[in-house]
Amino acid sequence: MLEISHVTKKYRDKEALSDVSLTIPQGQIVGLLGENGAGKTTLMKCILGYLRHEGVVTLDGEAIGPGNIHRLSFATCEHSFFPALSPADHRDFYQAHFPAFNDRRFRLLTEFFQLPLHKPLRSFSTGMKNQLEVTLALSQGADYILMDEPFSGSDLFNREDFYRVMLGLLSDHETVILSTHLLEEVKTFLSRAVLLRQGRLIGDISQQEMEDEDLVTRVKQTYHYQADRVRKALSQLPDEEG
């Protein structure tokens, strides 16, 4: 059980997270949703202990630290790997550091994404780098897998097929916390959707609620989506551009 209690994070005078509390049991696929700048990445980094913050994050009652950090993995869209090393080099590094590393899963996912195993990452496209991030996060042997917009740069077919492969791979004790803007694509398989706005937790939607009401409609209502903002923007164009 991951427990986030009263987490507040300030970057100088900017409050990026305000008193966020959330309990995430094992086995859920949690969508972390919110507008640009809502605090999704910041929350993931606070969970992982990468950022100093107020409040407490615990895993099965223990603060996140050297004794349990291996139980969390992170696929970041900021790219965390060594550009001169290949996927195979990264696999060796992970195998040496994470006793529960799942090599079968690594091979399956690198084959699925058709990632060249022996080329340095500097020769990879953005989508390929993200795919390796996801592959390693899912192969580490963690039971809380955090993914921050993992599909940016991946084409539609790779994303849709990947969701299916991921759902087939995950075991009951694995939890995925997935930050994404691709609501339409993920709404069918989320077990829960957590909504952030301006650093505050403003919604926690269960699977049952998502079955009762379309997630995209609910999100638009929650964020007071301004349906006429496109018309307003276009109406400000001079005639010759319109």
Ligand SMILES: Nc1ncnc2c1ncn2[C@@H]1O[C@H](COP(=O)(O)OP(=O)(O)OP(=O)(O)O)[C@@H](O)[C@H]1O
């Ligand atoms: N290193 C930083 N220094 C100062 N402010 C920051 C820093 N990182 C993030 N912020 C601010 O904190 C807020 C939350 O940012 P964060 O990256 O967590 O949002 P996000 O929900 O992940 O956004 P996006 O969907 O655009 O990736 C934003 O206002 C952002 O400008």
